[in-house]
Amino acid sequence: MPYIDQLNRKLQITETPKRIISLVPSQTELLVDLGLETSIVGVTKFCVHPKHLKKTKTVVGGTKQINIEKIKALKPDIILCNKEENTKEIIDELESTAPVHVSDIYNLEDCFELIEMYGSIFKVEAKASEIITKIKNDRKQFQEKITVKQQPKVAYFIWKxxxxxxxxxxxIDYMLYEAGFKNVFENDQRYPEIELSSSKLKEADIIFLSSEPFPFKDKHILELQSRFPQQTIKIVDGEMFSWYGSRLQQAFKYFESLHSIK
Structure with a gap:
């Protein structure tokens, strides 16, 4: 049966895949929450949720570098990738091994579409629908609680x-908006390098330091606080802003805490 991924690529899958390799941490977690843990045979070294998974599955590399021989030896029925996380070269190389499904995520509708796709491909439609419903309900409840008339302006650092x-x-920019914030770098593209002298940083009410991919710590708060004494500087859970899939079931409760909503 032909399936379409989020790049509109056709995948020929004749039977429900029973041996899955996931090269995207957030998608690995989604598979587990869909009840598919026993079908996962290969993951990346960054697939940290659930914590025990890397001890029971074969680690086939990272998101940008893979061990193609390990992947072939696992005889996967399907390999799950992402346009941003994995390179085109990796995807092209994998296609001779098994059907490759590529996600492409920019907003929540893309997330819901991906969860539905997995529900269909792996025949877990009911569980997929349950996860989507919870995320939508959490989002609605969060929006009803937010009473901030003006969105706080933020800068969101991902690297040093x-x-x-x-x-x-x-x-991330989309999720900042969902979380009730306004990105001071919204007129820039993707992930620009900046100088700390940037005038836009002075516009920010809050400076967020993401816990990933760079592991910002308290010492970095102190480093920036000396330069920006008027701004609030806070380390935030990067997974809540950048992991799509079932992690979103936790996101809106977390966003609520960032606004100190009673």
Missing amino acids: NPWMVSASNTF
Whole structure:
């Protein structure tokens, strides 16, 4: 049966896949929450949820570098990738091994579509629908609780040396808006390198330091606080802003805490 992924690529899948390799951490977690843990045979070294998974599955590399021989030896029925996380070269190389499904995520509708796709491909439609419904309900409840008339302006750092922020045309920027914030770098593209002298940083009410991909710590708060004494500087859980899939079931409760909503 032909399936279409989020790049409109056709996949020929004759039977429900029973041996899955996931090269995307958030999608690995989604598979587990869909009840498919026993079908997962290969993951990346960054697939940290659930914590025990890497001890029971074969680690086939990272998201940008893979061990193609390990992947072939696992005889997968399907390989799950993402346009941003995995390179085109990796996807092209894998296609001779098994059907490759590629996600492409910019907003919540894309997330819901991906969850539905997995529900259909792996015949877990009911569980997929349950996850989507919970996310939509949490989102609605969050929006009803937010009473902030003006969105706080934020800068969202993802890297140091060089300093990099998340700007427009990214899932993080979209989730900042969903969380009730306004990105001061919304007119820039993707993940620009910036100088700490940037005038836009002075516009921010809050400076967020993401817990990933760069592991910002308290010492980095102190480093920036000396330069920006008027701004609130906070380390935030990067998974809540950048992981799509079932992690979104936790996101809106977390966003609520960032606004200190009683």
